[in-house]
Amino acid sequence: MIRLHDLYRRLKEKGYKRIALQAPEGLKRKLPTIASDLRSQGFDVIISGDPCYGACDLDLCARDNADVLVHIGHTPVDHTERVLYEPWKVDAALDVIHDVIPLLSGSKAGLVTTVQHAHLLPAAAQILHQAGIEAIIAEASPRTPLRGQVLGCSFDGARKTGEKEIIFLGTGLFHPIGIRLATSARVFACDPITREINEPDADRLLRIRFALIEKARKAESFGILVSEKTGQCRIETAEKLCSLSPRAYIVMIREVTPDQLLNLGFQCFVNTACPRLAYDDQTRFPVPVLTPAEFEILCGIREFEDYEIDEIL
Ligand code: SF4
Known part of the structure; x- marks a missing residue:
């Protein structure tokens, strides 16, 4: 859900008339309706049809064919000009917060979430407070501008709580595993759905x-992937x-797909693009x-005991 009236106001205040709309894959189907609403308000609209996975993936071509890019579903990760962000809020019941209370061992716990549930954190903190537990919600960080927010490429919002137990309110296990590796805290992944x-x-x-x-040690050449x-x-x-290696080469790339990697012919790649690619998509x-x-471990300049989850800081 987005606040369309608020969006109209922001666009009108800036004097924008021609709007480029972009949304991640899960929200793309909402774009025709949003475009229709914007048109009914007198705006001229174009839609970005390319794949989009985050606010790291702005369609600047669409923006440059309009006055502004309206990016739906995320908060900013940088300061790219002429982009307005409209996070997509997803409401959910907070019974799971009641359920996690008996599992906590202390009187304080870190509380984090992803962008779509960030508006639920004050209510979740209130539930914990009523049970005598102080919820520690971190202030914003450069890549996560909402309080208590974490991203698949930034766990600052968890690290900054400084707590030994952290409640993650959200779906999936990638973020909780990342929080665990980034903080060493005990993490409770609480799915509100x-x-x-x-x-x-x-x-x-x-x-x-x-x-x-260990498998990568046999590689004769390494492609260091750099995202465009x-x-x-x-x-x-x-x-x-x-x-670190005379056998390594930088590869500029936009979409990291199995076919692209196969065609490039390296026996191993090192990913500096979205950190989730290396973790989530390895089996593909x-x-x-x-x-x-x-790669630092492979090259002998880091011990495996010093393993760090990949983040863009
Ligand atoms: S996790 Fe990946 S897709 Fe999401 S914001 Fe970070 S770099 Fe972008």
Whole structure:
């Protein structure tokens, strides 16, 4: 859900008339309706049809064919000009917060979530407060401008709580595992939709990543992937990694797909684009795709005991 009247007001205040609309895959189907609403308010609208995975992936071509890009579903990760962000809020019951209370061992706990549930945190904190537990919600960070927000590429919102127990309100296990690795805290993944509570098993991920590093040692050449997307480009990181091996080459790329990697012919890639690619999509890739820290382990300048989850900081 977005506040269309608020969006109209912001667009009119700035004098924007021609609007480019962009949304991630899960929200794209809403765009014709939003475009129709905007047109009825006198705006001229074009729609970005390319894949979009986050606010790191702005369609600047669409923006440059309009006065402004309205990016729906996310908060900003950088300061790209002429972009308005409209997060998509998803309401949910908070029974799962009541359920997690008996599992907590202290009188304080960190409380984090993703962008779509960020507006629920004050109510979740109030439930905890009534049970005598102080919810610690971190202030905003550069990539996560909402209080208590985490992203798949930034767990600052969890780290900054400084707590030994952290409640993640949201779906899926990627963020909770990332929080666990980034903070060493005990993490309770509380799904407000299914009302399930899980404690993520980060050790399993570490075992898989260790095996992948060992497999990658046999590679004769390494492609260091650098994203062309606005909020994912880590060229300096890539250059440092490239200097670690005479067999490494920087590869500029927009969409990291199994076919693209197969065609490039490297026996191993190192991903400096969206960190989730290396973790979530490995089973689809034809060869190992390591994170920057994993490549450092392979090159002998980092110990596996010093493993770090990949983040864009
Ligand atoms: S880099 Fe990946 S995790 Fe970070 S905002 Fe973009 S899509 Fe999300």
